[in-house]
Amino acid sequence: MTxxxxxxxxxxxxxxxxxxxxxxxxxxxxxxxxxxxxxxxxSTCFNMLNGQLRPDAGxxxxxxxxxxxxxxxxxxxxxxxxxxxxxxxxxxxxxRENVQMALLxxxxxxxxxxxxAGGQFxxxxxxxxxxxxMAAQAERAAGVLAYGDLKRLELAMALAGDPxxxxxxxxxxxxxxxxxxxxxxxxxxxxxxxxxxxxxxEHDMDVVFGVADxxxxxxxxxxxxxxxxxxxxxxxxxxxxxxxxxxxxxxH
Amino acid sequence: MTFLLLQLxxxxxxxxxxxxxxxxxxxxFGVTRIVxxxxxxxxxxxxxxxxxxxxxxxxxxxSFVLGVAVTAxxxxxxxxxxxxxxxxxxxxxxxxxxxxxxxxxxxxVQDATQAIWGADDLPLPRPPWMRAFVRLGGERxxxxxxxxxxxxxxxxxxxxxxxxxxRWGTLVRAATADREMVAALGVDQRLLFTxxxxxGAGLAGLGGALALPEGTANLQLDLSAITDAFVVxxxxxxxxxxxxxxxxxxxxxxxxxxxxxxxxxxxVIVFAVMAATLVVRPNGLLGRPAGAxxxxxxxxxxxxxxxxxxxAAACALMALAVAPLIVGPFAVSVLTEAMIAxxxxxxxxxxxxxxGMPSFGHAAWFGIxxxxxxxxxxxxxxxxxxxxxxxxxxxxxVAAAFxxxxxxxxxxxxxxxxxxxxxxxxxxxxxxxxxxxxxNGILSVWPPAWLADPRxxxxxxxxxxxxxxxxxxxxxxxxFGWALRASRDSSLRAEAIGLPTAHVRLAAFALAGxxxxxxxxxxxxxxxxxxxxxxxxxxxVDALLMVLLGGVQTISGPLVGALAYTxxxxxxxxxxxxxxxxxxxxxxxxxxxxxxxxAGAAQRVWRGRAA
Numbered sequence: 001m002t003x004x005x006x007x008x009x010x011x012x013x014x015x016x017x018x019x020x021x022x023x024x025x026x027x028x029x030x031x032x033x034x035x036x037x038x039x040x041x042x043s044t045c046f047n048m049l050n051g052q053l054r055p056d057a058g059x060x061x062x063x064x065x066x067x068x069x070x071x072x073x074x075x076x077x078x079x080x081x082x083x084x085x086x087x088x089x090x091x092x093x094x095x096r097e098n099v100q101m102a103l104l105x106x107x108x109x110x111x112x113x114x115x116x117a118g119g120q121f122x123x124x125x126x127x128x129x130x131x132x133x134m135a136a137q138a139e140r141a142a143g144v145l146a147y148g149d150l151k152r153l154e155l156a157m158a159l160a161g162d163p164x165x166x167x168x169x170x171x172x173x174x175x176x177x178x179x180x181x182x183x184x185x186x187x188x189x190x191x192x193x194x195x196x197x198x199x200x201x202e203h204d205m206d207v208v209f210g211v212a213d214x215x216x217x218x219x220x221x222x223x224x225x226x227x228x229x230x231x232x233x234x235x236x237x238x239x240x241x242x243x244x245x246x247x248x249x250x251x252h
Numbered sequence: 253m254t255f256l257l258l259q260l261x262x263x264x265x266x267x268x269x270x271x272x273x274x275x276x277x278x279x280x281f282g283v284t285r286i287v288x289x290x291x292x293x294x295x296x297x298x299x300x301x302x303x304x305x306x307x308x309x310x311x312x313x314x315s316f317v318l319g320v321a322v323t324a325x326x327x328x329x330x331x332x333x334x335x336x337x338x339x340x341x342x343x344x345x346x347x348x349x350x351x352x353x354x355x356x357x358x359x360x361v362q363d364a365t366q367a368i369w370g371a372d373d374l375p376l377p378r379p380p381w382m383r384a385f386v387r388l389g390g391e392r393x394x395x396x397x398x399x400x401x402x403x404x405x406x407x408x409x410x411x412x413x414x415x416x417x418x419r420w421g422t423l424v425r426a427a428t429a430d431r432e433m434v435a436a437l438g439v440d441q442r443l444l445f446t447x448x449x450x451x452g453a454g455l456a457g458l459g460g461a462l463a464l465p466e467g468t469a470n471l472q473l474d475l476s477a478i479t480d481a482f483v484v485x486x487x488x489x490x491x492x493x494x495x496x497x498x499x500x501x502x503x504x505x506x507x508x509x510x511x512x513x514x515x516x517x518x519x520v521i522v523f524a525v526m527a528a529t530l531v532v533r534p535n536g537l538l539g540r541p542a543g544a545x546x547x548x549x550x551x552x553x554x555x556x557x558x559x560x561x562x563x564a565a566a567c568a569l570m571a572l573a574v575a576p577l578i579v580g581p582f583a584v585s586v587l588t589e590a591m592i593a594x595x596x597x598x599x600x601x602x603x604x605x606x607x608g609m610p611s612f613g614h615a616a617w618f619g620i621x622x623x624x625x626x627x628x629x630x631x632x633x634x635x636x637x638x639x640x641x642x643x644x645x646x647x648x649x650v651a652a653a654f655x656x657x658x659x660x661x662x663x664x665x666x667x668x669x670x671x672x673x674x675x676x677x678x679x680x681x682x683x684x685x686x687x688x689x690x691x692n693g694i695l696s697v698w699p700p701a702w703l704a705d706p707r708x709x710x711x712x713x714x715x716x717x718x719x720x721x722x723x724x725x726x727x728x729x730x731x732f733g734w735a736l737r738a739s740r741d742s743s744l745r746a747e748a749i750g751l752p753t754a755h756v757r758l759a760a761f762a763l764a765g766x767x768x769x770x771x772x773x774x775x776x777x778x779x780x781x782x783x784x785x786x787x788x789x790x791x792x793v794d795a796l797l798m799v800l801l802g803g804v805q806t807i808s809g810p811l812v813g814a815l816a817y818t819x820x821x822x823x824x825x826x827x828x829x830x831x832x833x834x835x836x837x838x839x840x841x842x843x844x845x846x847x848x849x850x851a852g853a854a855q856r857v858w859r860g861r862a863a
Contacts, residue, residue, distance in 0.1 A: 050748075076750040088745035090738045092554055101738050102749040110735045110751065111759070113727040117734045118556070141553045157749055 001028045002063075003165050003197035004049070009058035011044050018044040020221040021058070026165065028195040031188060033208045035201070036218035037241065042201045043169065045218065049199070050082050050167055051075040062165065081158030082167040087150040091143035095134060095153055098142050099125040102160035128156045132186060148179040152186070159190070166191075168200035172207055180204060184211040209233070254389035259508045261388075265397035267497075267504030268404030269466075272459030273477050274484035274496045275407065276452035282428040282491030283448045286339060286350050287664055290357035292478030293365075294453045298327050298460025299469040300365060303374050306464070311379035323461040324454045331453020335446045338840070343445070345847055347664070348610055352800045353843045355793060358474055359836030366471060367830075373468040382465050396465055403462060407455070408497050415493075424448055428491050475789055479675065483522060486668045487529045489539020498537055499529075519679030523672040530669050531657050554606075554737070554807060556729075558858065561808065572714055576707040586822050588710045588778055592771045594814040595717040597798035599767035601810035602724050604799060606733055607760045608740030609658070610667045613674025614768055614795045617647040619787030621769025623681060625776040626694040636700045640773050647769025648762050655761035659754055671792070678787040693783035697776050713774050720767050721811065727763070728807055736760050768795075801842060803849020812851045 005025040011018050019041040026032045034042050047053040049060055051072040060068040067075055076082075090098050103121040104110060129135045132152040137145065142153060151171060158166060171187070172180035184207050191198045202208050208215060209229040217225040217238050225235040232238055277291045302323040309315040334357070342350045385392040415421035423444055427434045435441050460473070484503060488495030503522055510521045529537065557565075572591075576584050596618060603609045621643030628639040654673055658666055681688045688694065703709045727733050738746045739753040746753045776782050785791070794817070802813025820838060824831035846853040 072747050073750050073752060076748060082748050084744065084748075088742040088748075090741040090745065092737050092741055093734070094553060097734070101734050104731045104734065105738075105746075105750045109731050110756065112731045113723075114730055116729045117731045118729065120731070143553075154745075157745070161749065 002026070003028055004199065005059075005061045006049070007059045007061075009045065009048060009060065010056045011041075011048060011053060012056055017221050019048070019055075019218075022218070022221075022223050023058075024216055024223070024226065026197040026199050028164070028197055029191055030213050031191055031198040031200070031211060033200055033202055033212035033215045034218065035203075035205075035208055035215060039220075040218040041221040042218055044221075046167060046169055046199075046201060049075075050080055076161060079161065079164040080167060081161050081163035081165070083151065083154040083158055083169065083171055085169040085173055087147070087154055089142045089145075089150060089153055089157070091141070093142055094139050095142055095145070096122070096125050096129065096138040098153060099128050099156050099160055102157040106161040125160075128159055131159070131190070132156045148175050148183065151175065151183055155183075155187070155190075159194075163196065165197045165199065168198065170201055170203065172202065172204055177206075180207055181210070187211070254391055255512075256509070258388065258391055258393055259512060260505060261393060261397065261401065263505035263508030264404075264501065265400040265504075266508060267500040268400045268402075269459065269463050270480055270484050270504055271404045271497050271500035272407060272455060272462060273481040274488070274500060275411065275493060276455030276459070277481045278485045278488070278491055278493060278496050279411075279424075279455070280449055280452035281485070283424055283431070284339070284343065284445050285347070285431070286342070286354070287347065288452070289351055289354040289478060290334075290361065290474075291452070291456055291481055292474040292476070293358050293361040294327055294331060294456035295460040295477040295481075296469070296471070296473035297330065297361060297365060298323055298457030299464050299473055300369050300374070300460075301326050301457065302461035302464050303369075303376055303469045306376060306461075311377075313381055316382075320458065320461040324458040327457025327460075328450040328454030331456075332446050332450040334453070335449035339449065340442065340445070341844060345843070346804075348604075348796075348800055348804065349843055349847055352797065353840060355797070356836040356839035356843070358478075359832040359839070362471060362474065363830050363833035363836075369469070371471065373470040375468045376464050378465055400462065400466075404497060404500070407458070408493060411493055420444075420447065479671075479789065482668055482671065483526045486536055486665065486672075487526050489536030490664070492536065492538040492540075495536055495538030502537075517679075517683065519683065520676055523676040523679065526672045527657065527669060527676070530661065530665060530672075534661055534665060554728075554805075557808065565808075569718065572718075573711070576710055581706055584706050584710050585778075586818070588706070588713050589822075590815060590818040591710075591713045591717040592774050592778065593794070593798060593818045594811055595720045595774075596768055596771040596795055597802070597810040597814035597817075598721040598724050599764045599771065600795045601799045601802075601804065602728070602767070603760050603764040605804045605807075605809070606728055606737045606740065607757060607764075608662070609757065609761065610663075610796075611792070612667045612671035612789075612796065613792050614670070614764075615787045615789070615791035616670070616674035616677045617651055617765035617768035618772035618775070618791060618795075619674075619677055619681065619784075620650050620765075621647045621772030622776045622782045622786045623688060623694070623772075624769070625773035626697045626782040627687070629697045630694055636703070636777070640770075640777065643773025643776075644766040644770040647772070648766035651765025651769075652758065652762040655758045655765075659757040659761060671789070674787060674789075674792055678784055681784040681787055688782075688784070691784060693781050695781045697782070698780045699777045703777075709778060713778065716770065716774065720770055724763070724767060725807060732756070732759070797839065801839070801849055803846075803852030803855075805848065806851040806855055809849050809851040812854075813849065816850060 002025050007023045009019055009022045022045060034045065036042050044053065048055045051070050051074065054069045059066055062078055062080065065078065067078060090101060093101065100117065100121050103124055104117060126135060126138060129138050132155050134149065134152050134156060137149060145153065172183055175183065187198060188211055190196060212229065214226065214228055215232045216223060217232060219241045224241065225232050225238045273295055277288060280286060280288050302319060305322050306316065306319040309319045338353065342353055382396050384395040386395050386398065415425055423434065423439055427444060484496055484499045487503065488499035503525055506521055506525060507518055511518050572587065575587060600611060600614045604611060624642045624646035625639045628634040628642040634642065658669055661669055682690060699709060703712060735751055735756045738751060739756050743753045772786065798813040798817045799810050801817055802809035802811065820835065824834050828834060848856065
């Protein structure tokens with residue numbers, strides 16, 4: 001079942017095209033990687049999907065509904081979770097409170113002034129933290145977590161909205177290799193269990209080829225290849241513009 | 253036509269004076285990132301020093317120039333001393349604490365100036381050349397104003413040369429753009445900062461000296477100068493000298509022409525220009541967005557209050573409830589004021605701490621509440637309860653309307669916009685005498701007979717203020733309070749989990765306004781009168797001091813701060829004539845010793861013991 005479908009997406013900045021006619025689709029339970037050299041238009045593409053940028057032309061459909069141009073908040077409400085390249089959590093709260101906050105927000109319980117928030121959705125928050133392997137750290141301050149744990153926390157907060165689509169911008173940037181594999185294995189498991197569609201950008205080719213069901217390759221704002229790992233690896237144009245540069249594994 | 257030309261020239265002369273005050277402030281802020289509240293004090297001291305120096309010199313123009321130059325140098329030395337002795341210790345402190353420390357300097361300089369030069373206004377005897385006029389199209393125009401018009405661009409040009417044609421200036425500009433990078437390149441920042449501070453102080457002295465022939469050296473100069481300077485710097489863009497000049501011209505000319513068309517609204521014009529500019533160009537006319545701080549302050553966790561603290565609070569509340577049975581009427585009136593201060597401080601803390609929206613103009617809501625109650629009583633003849641309820645409702649409505657502009661900004665700009673708005677409200681109260689009685693205020697607004705006993709009124713105040721503060725506290729632990737903190741901690745993440753951050757901040761702003769309004773309404777009935785001073789900068793600063801003294805990041809901070817501040821204030825006011833000096837010194841000690849505020853420091857000790 002198709003969750004997200006993108007048709008002929010276009011965006012220019014002051015006349016300079018950043019994304020030119022990109023189309024693709026992600027289905028439930030599928031992990032789709034968006035790769036390309038620096039400046040290929042990955043982030044621009046990404047930001048048009050969750051509402052931070054408005055496309056010049058093209059359609060972004062979430063289960064048949066056109067969401068192009070909606071605000072990030074509205075997109076979130078329709079079932080799109082996201083994690084950031086540089087983690088963003090609430091530093092003055094504990095890990096559990098961060099997830100409770102996300103739950104309170106998704107259940108529209110924000111403008112309540114009386115009952116203490118600390119006792120609301122505790123069980124659900126703990127369950128989500130268990131799913132991402134953070135149960136033991138629930139009472140720690142979010143501000144003092146290690147980077148890999150922050151990423152897991154972000155994942156739990158994104159899951160709190162019970163999303164159909166998860167957008168992950170460079171989910172493993174800044175992590176040690178072992179942590180990268182673990183986080184992506186976790187994501188894979190969540191995608192399968194919850195029938196989540198996952199779209200992620202990534203620089204680490206080991207991560208991409210190891211976990212993605214399909215891979216999209218962007219170059220100068222255009223889609224130049226699409227397919228599974230073997231097919232993308234074999235593609236002549238991809239080799240030319242991307243892999244030929246020697247960036248076959250590790251690093252950024 | 254001639255008339256317009258003359259007004260234009262008057263405006264340009266005013267613009268030069270404004271620019272001279274603002275130039276030093278913007279240079280200092282650009283490099284050190286310190287919002288120097290004491291800049292107005294340097295300007296005031298400049299005027300006094302110039303009065304003394306010029307008094308000892310012959311009265312010819314050349315000696316005048318010499319005297320002005322000497323004044324600038326004296327002030328530069330004073331500024332350098334201030335930087336080395338005090339401000340140097342504050343660069344790593346949170347922005348608001350720096351502000352508190354510089355305000356302490358304002359207090360100390362006030363009393364020191366009065367001790368040295370006395371309380372009377374000191375006019376400069378003006379020799380004939382200073383009183384001369386030139387004829388322009390048949391009208392007379394003061395010659396000195398022509399010199400002033402030239403002074404602005406001259407100083408701007410000299411500063412431009414200094415900053416663009418010398419190695420030192422290059423370093424200053426580099427530090428303005430990226431302080432960390434300059435430090436990484438091995439430049440001695442301490443020397444650079446001292447130099448910049450001396451330059452800024454010297455410019456303030458120059459401004460004070462040049463303005464002296466047109467007015468007097470008096471003890472009100474500091475706050476009026478700092479308000480003008482803030483407006484000019486913000487409209488022009490923080491750190492931008494050409495922007496400051498442009499803004500000074502804009503404001504000076506609008507003021508000079510406006511005084512002819514709408515003589516009653518000159519003050520409103522100034523602040524309306526500022527508010528309009530900040531809404532359209534949030535970084536000022538020529539300002540650039542400030543680079544994000546590289547090490548964001550990590551706000552500490554907010555935990556439920558420990559049981560012992562709750563018991564202590566309950567005991568304190570009992571003591572407050574029975575106090576009027578034991579103490580005398582004076583103490584009851586002090587306690588009434590303390591309770592009102594407590595609610596006022598709690599309301600500011602609500603938006604400033606968990607909301608991350610510091611306000612320099614919180615008195616606006618207090619004042620609106622106070623006037624709403626007074627007007628409801630005198631003009632509409634509303635009964636006591638209705639008149640009192642009118643206070644928070646009026647403040648809530650105005651705060652909600654105004655908050656729409658405010659919540660889009662952050663940091664110093666947000667704080668300044670709130671100050672501008674408070675000044676507009678103050679100006680309306682001051683200049684619209686038909687409605688508000690102007691400076692004479694509104695008198696004889698007394699509570700009904702059953703509250704005529706000060707003790708009865710105290711109990712009502714106690715119930716309402718403690719109740720209000722507890723409600724605010726309750727909201728902070730409820731989902732709304734969490735959402736407010738979440739929006740402050742990371743608005744990016746907050747939006748991504750579906751939080752309507754702008755609405756949350758707006759609601760917090762309006763609620764804080766309502767609580768402050770209630771404090772204002774109670775003050776009206778407590779004192780039986782309302783004056784424009786209720787909306788003055790002084791009252792906004794009182795609230796800031798209370799919150800910062802108590803500690804921004806602790807929920808109980810404002811309560812402790814309000815009691816400590818009113819206690820300190822009332823004790824000092826009775827014990828000594830030099831209360832500003834002592835209060836300023838006490839604040840400095842507190843800032844240097846307890847950068848987290850009193851409650852923050854206590855919390856550290858408590859948690860350190862528990863761990």
